[in-house]
Amino acid sequence: MIPSLDLLLALAFGNLGLMLLAGRNPTAGLLSMILYALQGWVLVMLMPALAEGAASGLAFQVFGWSLSWELNGLGWFFAIITVGAAFFSAWFAAGAWGVQGTRSPWAFHVTLAANVAAMLLLLASRDLLTLFIGWELVTWAGYAMMIQSGGPATRAAYKYLIYGVAGGLAVLAAVVLIQVQAGGLGFAAVAAWMPGISTGMLWALMLLLGVGFGIKMAFLPFHRWQAEAYGESPGPAAAFLGAISSRMGLFGLLILLVHFIGLARLDELLLPLIGLDARILWMWLSALTIIIPTFIALKQNDARMLLAWHGIGQGGYMLLGVLVGSELGVAGGLLHVFNYATYQAVLFLVMGAVVYRTGTAHLDRLGGLITRMPLSYVAMLFAIIGLAGLPPMNGFVSKWMVYKALLDEGLPLLFVAAVIGTLGTILSVFKLIHNVFLGQLRVEHEQIREVPFSMWGPMIALSLIVFITGYMPGLALDLVMVAQTSLGFAALDYHLGGFVTDTGNLNMLAVVSVLLLGMGIGAGIFLLGGNKSKRVHQLDNYAGGHFLTTEVRYHYSHHFYAGLLRLIGPWYITLIKRLEGGIAALTDTLAAGSDGLYRTAYTPILMLAATVLGLALVL
């Protein structure tokens, strides 16, 4: 087998076919894991060929347009994360979860394979028509994945669908407009045509494509669909969707803003009246996308919703970093795509494991699981440190790069906004791990055990990646540079431990070594200098002078951060929610009106009116 894009697509679609036929078989998970691993191998082997672009031999002629595919560095970077996320999700589902954890393992394996195949097709697009085809396939494959657990997931997926279809049609309108105006659809041709177009046309295209791609990324103000849709999906499906699905929107936005329009042209596009330029507008939207969903996450009582709301916020860092435009910022933004995928997958997998064992993800109904599921706890601990962006995990590196790039480029207010987002993240991930794993175990959970290897294996493997790429970010930056140079930016000066810039550098090898050394010294003093601590049972406890019997559990989880929420509670607004409701009500009203129109008894009157009005219109 010679590695090529054709082989990659053949493996992806072959996997889809195989899962359709044999998805019910207990070995289906293992089989698809092998196929994802093979796809990953093909991608790695394709790396040297990316400079010229790895073209596919597939070609179709439809209505005079030729459809063909070619993978470049940017697509490759996203593709490798996609295949990786699919591999670990399939692993999680390969064993016990596939047998008992889901209504239909067949549905899971098929939709996962469909999503991967659709995403690879999208990422390998070389013109706007193939991009749109891939885009729609990704939208519908995502819908199929979200809908599989039924019940509340159906409603969430329906909402996603309405947003997704609207976004897709906005993209379609832009694609046709470009085709008519530019006379071609190839990325290179469009990028060459863009500089000559009028400002009004540019705004129109940016609005259409920006809304279309932004919806997939749950960019503000289109953020309301995502948390429910991802959160209600079954564990490994949520892990896959959370890790990579909405990054397809980022892929589109990067092509639009960086490749087509160019950051320099964005600077020239001034907003009327306010005087802000389009780049700053996008950056502030990114910053708001970081802050608002993160603080909505803080309020959630369902662990999966909390994670999903965070996923929306984290997307903001990625676009913010890239829009800074310096080597450091772009590298930071793209590195965050990779880092985020790793820890978000762990978090959803851990919650999938918790749901598998306890049947709930409600933060008021869990607690103390550390004694029963220690491996899951360790995986979550690693991942939340990554999500919060603290050393020594990988999330720290990418966020640090974005912060530093913002300060270097003289954007302190955006830096503050990004830090406020991180603050909210730290608060809510503490709530998450405390309410699920710390505190006292509930009576009904005393009998549960750790999940089997098929489920903790991927969690632990991924959390090791979270640590290792935090310790040695150069490993991940190898991948990032492929995308960065493909986007037309200069490469960052990096090494295994971090990066070097004119204004400073970061060496995680040193940072983590010092951190571990400090922890080692502390532990040494503690252990050698006479350990005075006394082990007590979890339930050997008292409150306000009262002894608590073992019947009364004392785990503070309800109304977490009540004080803080009392302070910031009035700041939460429901404008977008009301707008959504308004549009739905308007549609209902118009629908009832149209239905009534078709039920009129005196039909010839309408015919007469149409004739008279028609004649009046044209004569």
Add this chain to the structure above:
Amino acid sequence: MNPEILIALPLLAAFLLPAARRIDASVGIWWGPLVVLANLVIAAMAWWKVQLIGPQSIALGGFAAPLGIELRADHLGLSAAVLLNLAVLLLWPRETPDKARVSTILLVLTGAGCGLAMSADLFNLYVFFELVAVATYGLAAANGKGEALIASLRYLILGALGSALALLGIALVYAKTGTLNLTELGGMSEALSGPAGIGALVLMVVGFGVKAELFPLNNWVPEVYAHTESRVSALMAGIISKLGILVLLRLIAEVFGGSPGLEFLLWVGVLGVVTGELAAYGAKDMRRVLAYSSIGQMGLVAVALALGGETGFIAALILMLNHLLVKPALFLIADAWPGSLKALAGKGRARPLGAVLFVLLALSLIGVPPLPGFWGKYLLLDAIFTNVTEGAGLLVGLILAATVVEAAYFFRIAARLFGSGEAAEESKIPGLPAVAALFVIAFLALSVQTGRVGDYLKEVVHGLQPQELRMAQSDFPDPAASVNGKGERL
């Protein structure tokens, strides 16, 4: 064999049927389908002949065109004839108190439809159109139920008034030009560029629009489709509505290209899309949803037709072809389920094949790539952005907003089908009807071979104008002027 047999054979058979039936009662059952089958074979052979030697003009009885009756055996006409025969054969009604009577109706419909597809002059178009209309009035009431009779009466009144208006339009054309032959009219478009010509176009759009389900002449659609047998609904939505469009297509391509009257058709189409999709969103039972969706799709076709040009006509044809295959299949698949949308819960789980295909076909109506409906919508948007300079954004916005509504109601249904519900009575739900399977197979073939079909449709569109005219004009008249240039009209 000569294409005029396509008209003569079914009409003769329809005429003979009442007599033949007296000899043996069973004749009423097999006579009709057999004749249509024979007609299908003849149509296919004629179609193949056109592929080999190109379009031909036939002068009936040996009289030349201006005086005699001209039939045109071209790509469009014979493709339509083949599809009509095929659809009638596949969708032969079953629920009827009198099989022989329905056979007569369908034979008249087939013969008149073939005539309509091949007619090259306005008078014959009108006559055949009227014959088709009369046959469908009967067809709508064929199951003998009270509701169907009332719906059919509603249809009859509207259709009859429409025909009168269309006849008025034709009379205007005749008064202005002195001929009704389309080839000759094609050379006299300046005579029809005045108010009388434009008015004639509007009147004909209204008249023929009743059958083509154009807004607001389509109030009969939901009533009729909701109460007839699903096969009849499938037949009417699938092919008979396309015959109305076919008349308009010939008129616009050959005579009225670039007429300001097309602006009327454009807005009628847009309003049809918007109101049809919205009404489908509000509808509570499956038959009405499909009927309203049909109105929306025909609205799209009307918009494409009004924009014209090669892109617009191809868009119209591919949208029609898509709808022709998809809608009958949807009617037949939905036939196995209860009518009320509320009762659909869980029905897809019992027999998933039908439900999955329902979703797939709905996706094509919505316009999801790479299904054929997508290419239709893409070409339609292409035609709008190319031909309309002012208000293109509004047009596209309305059509795409209606598409979102379309996706919303179809996937509300899909979610119900696969949602939880009492899926217990599995045995009561039949699988996929064989005829629906045939339509689905044809649809899949179209999806796979969209490229080739697209090439053929291009040839069809190129064949629409007479040879000498095509030589004279490098391309079709640009309707951009008609849609925008209000200053130059009259």
